[in-house]
Amino acid sequence: MEQKIFQEFLGERGLKLTKERAAVLREVFSFHGHFEPEHLYFRIRGSGSKASRASVYRTLSLLVESGLVEKVTRTDRGNVYEHTYGHRHHDHMICDACGGIIEFYSEKLESLQAEICEQNSFSGSSHTLEIRGRCETCQGKGLEDR
């Protein structure tokens, strides 16, 4: 299904669904969760398929443009992505101690975005709310920030 969508997206731009792009797409959708480009690159190598680092990055950009994948956040070490097709929009809480990412969804937040945009004559298309702090297991342990 996601392949069909991606193929259509590529078609509209006169681009082709090559082996490499298909490999990246397959790998991205082979699991649920967050990933970094480098991590993805190694997963692909380890899965029999092949695609250079350059192709991984290039395809990732296309996937984001197509709406199948989203950039979750930027860390000091690079970007974190997740596939969004088939998943409802959600936001994230990030633990400063262990780096863990917790997903949450809030209907109130969605309507609040609309309200805030209206007040500022802004035409909002998306938002990212990132809450930082300590997750349940890291609380009260005196751990350093990462």
Add this chain to the structure above:
Amino acid sequence: MEQKIFQEFLGERGLKLTKERAAVLREVFSFHGHFEPEHLYFRIRGSGSKASRASVYRTLSLLVESGLVEKVTRTDRGNVYEHTYGHRHHDHMICDACGGIIEFYSEKLESLQAEICEQNSFSGSSHTLEIRGRCETCQGKGLEDR
């Protein structure tokens, strides 16, 4: 005033308020708005003071730790900061067309953060809400995303 706070912060750690650190501090608080480290570095050079790139980055980290400065967002080209002392917390809307940043504050959002954290047993210390879209002047102009 901010110098006093910074000095106290440094004192607690056995660090000194050197010429270079003072220059960075002064420059950061000499204007209101967002800035990038590189930009700050050149402002300092142009203002008679001096501080190496390394010192600028090092001091910026200290300022963030002291709470006087906050990292606003990460762009593809680096981090964006702003001084927060004397300013109430706020969030940002970023125009995809012109890159402009609009600040806003929402009481509802603040209480919503508390509510969401509670629901997830997360101990939240801060949040960043970034709304992306088109600002008033860029709407309906068919401009490309940056």
Add this chain to the structure above:
DNA sequence: CATTCAATTGAAACTTAATCTCAATTTCAG
């Protein structure tokens, strides 16, 4: 004032993610 020693600095080397280059290869419409 001299001494001392940890803190600090700056220039340059380094790191790392990400992008770009370009010759070689693949794809596909005709």
Add this chain to the structure above:
DNA sequence: CTGAAATTGAGATTAAGTTTCAATTGAATG
């Protein structure tokens, strides 16, 4: 098939940010 256009990968490049380390500074002490 054939040729134009798209694509690829290896490696070079870029740029933000960090680290290294020898030289300098400066506060405290004798």
